[in-house]
Amino acid sequence: MKVGILRETRRWQDRRVAITPETAALMLQNHPEIELFVQSSDLRVHQDHEYQQLGISVVDDVSHCDLLIGVKEVANEALMEGKTYVMFSHVAKEQAYNRDFFKLMAQKKITLLDYEYFVDQHRTRLVAFGFWAGVVGAYYAFVGIGKRFCRIELPGPENCKDLNELHRQLSRLRIPALKIVVTGGGRVASGALEIINHQGIPEVLPKEFLEHEYDHPVFTRLDPEDYVKRKVGMFNEQHFYDHPADYESAFLPYTKVADVFIASHFWNQVSPHFFTADDLKSNDFGISLISDISCDVPGPIPTTLRTSEIGSPFYDVDATNLIERAPFSSPDHVTVAAVDNLPAALPMDASRTFARDLYHEVFPSLFGKDSEGIIERATILKKGKLTPGFSYLNDFLEE
Numbered sequence: 049m050k051v052g053i054l055r056e057t058r059r060w061q062d063r064r065v066a067i068t069p070e071t072a073a074l075m076l077q078n079h080p081e082i083e084l085f086v087q088s089s090d091l092r093v094h095q096d097h098e099y100q101q102l103g104i105s106v107v108d109d110v111s112h113c114d115l116l117i118g119v120k121e122v123a124n125e126a127l128m129e130g131k132t133y134v135m136f137s138h139v140a141k142e143q144a145y146n147r148d149f150f151k152l153m154a155q156k157k158i159t160l161l162d163y164e165y166f167v168d169q170h171r172t173r174l175v176a177f178g179f180w181a182g183v184v185g186a187y188y189a190f191v192g193i194g195k196r197f198c199r200i201e202l203p204g205p206e207n208c209k210d211l212n213e214l215h216r217q218l219s220r221l222r223i224p225a226l227k228i229v230v231t232g233g234g235r236v237a238s239g240a241l242e243i244i245n246h247q248g249i250p251e252v253l254p255k256e257f258l259e260h261e262y263d264h265p266v267f268t269r270l271d272p273e274d275y276v277k278r279k280v281g282m283f284n285e286q287h288f289y290d291h292p293a294d295y296e297s298a299f300l301p302y303t304k305v306a307d308v309f310i311a312s313h314f315w316n317q318v319s320p321h322f323f324t325a326d327d328l329k330s331n332d333f334g335i336s337l338i339s340d341i342s343c344d345v346p347g348p349i350p351t352t353l354r355t356s357e358i359g360s361p362f363y364d365v366d367a368t369n370l371i372e373r374a375p376f377s378s379p380d381h382v383t384v385a386a387v388d389n390l391p392a393a394l395p396m397d398a399s400r401t402f403a404r405d406l407y408h409e410v411f412p413s414l415f416g417k418d419s420e421g422i423i424e425r426a427t428i429l430k431k432g433k434l435t436p437g438f439s440y441l442n443d444f445l446e447e
Contacts, residue, residue: 121146133160180397186339223249228308295319297322338385
């Protein structure tokens with residue numbers, strides 16, 4: 049099998065790669081039936097010569113390859129007919145902005161495997177960039193803290209080599225007695241906590257966070273049972289995930305005492321909103337800085353008016369009318385960071401862990417026998433046709 053490692057062609061200066069030189073060496077060693085080709089790139093965090101030193105061909109044209117592995121969506125003009133692609137396609141949730149892209153893949157009889165649906169038998173995801181999204185999103189929160197509360201300018205994460213460099217930059221901050229609320233408990237939240245804990249900020253229980261004042265910075269982390277309540281009956285976590293419309297927000301008390309909100313939760317379109325535009329107008333609404341890592345637009349956080357870019361991550365929102373303003377332009381505004389491709393800002397670390405997980409968790413099924421159905425569950429299109437597991441996309445595809 050000829051496998052092509054794609055350069056990124058669609059998203060903003062994305063320097064990540066799904067297969068690093070380290071992982072490529074393991075593939076060559078343990079999968080002799082595979083022949084690897086790397087599409088040349090001037091932008092990729094791992095340079096062409098790093099692959100060439102391993103004896104891997106670096107080429108501009110990968111049209112001779114059977115399987116093409118990238119990170120994000122491929123540019124429309126780069127899609128090749130009849131090929132098998134592995135990527136984050138962002139189509140399975142009926143993302144309207146990718147409908148034409150999805151149609152084109154079907155027309156070109158492409159087989160599409162999506163990383164988001166590489167899951168085990170318990171539906172647990174096997175590969176993800178979520179941890180690094182949390183790391184970078186929390187770093188942006190502290191960049192905002194530095195600028196808004198400490199009058200210190202920190203470099204963007206894209207100007208830092210790795211996680212260690214992020215920590216070194218943040219060591220310059222002397223954070224005042226701010227209260228930080230974090231929502232979520234998965235990979236993304238664990239990445240955010242990596243940054244917060246390294247800053248030495250103590251954690252307090254949600255109840256203590258609401259009831260006490262502190263002379264030093266603190267944070268609390270909220271699970272769904274803390275930020276939603278069931279309309280009728282007792283909270284049940286699985287019931288919440290299965291029937292989110294049966295719940296309403298319990299987050300409003302935190303808006304009155306928190307200064308900074310780091311949103312790391314999972315949300316879907318029928319889940320309750322955390323707060324409303326009217327809540328923002330209240331005199332006791334206290335949050336002045338939000339790093340929305342979840343970044344749902346439109347979504348449960350009304351100040352997330354749009355996604356932002358790594359090169360310009362922040363914007364202000366006038367709370368009285370939800371109008372965007374220049375970042376850090378007034379203490380009365382809410383400052384928002386809402387970058388939707390956060391791991392791309394830290395491409396070396398993000399690529400390394402993603403590629404390792406891909407090699408250990410997915411490649412045995414991809415290049416061997418798919419006895420656990422891992423590849424089957426992730427296949428959205430097969431030669432341009434929807435697979436049974438994604439038949440619900442038929443109307444979306446045909447619109």
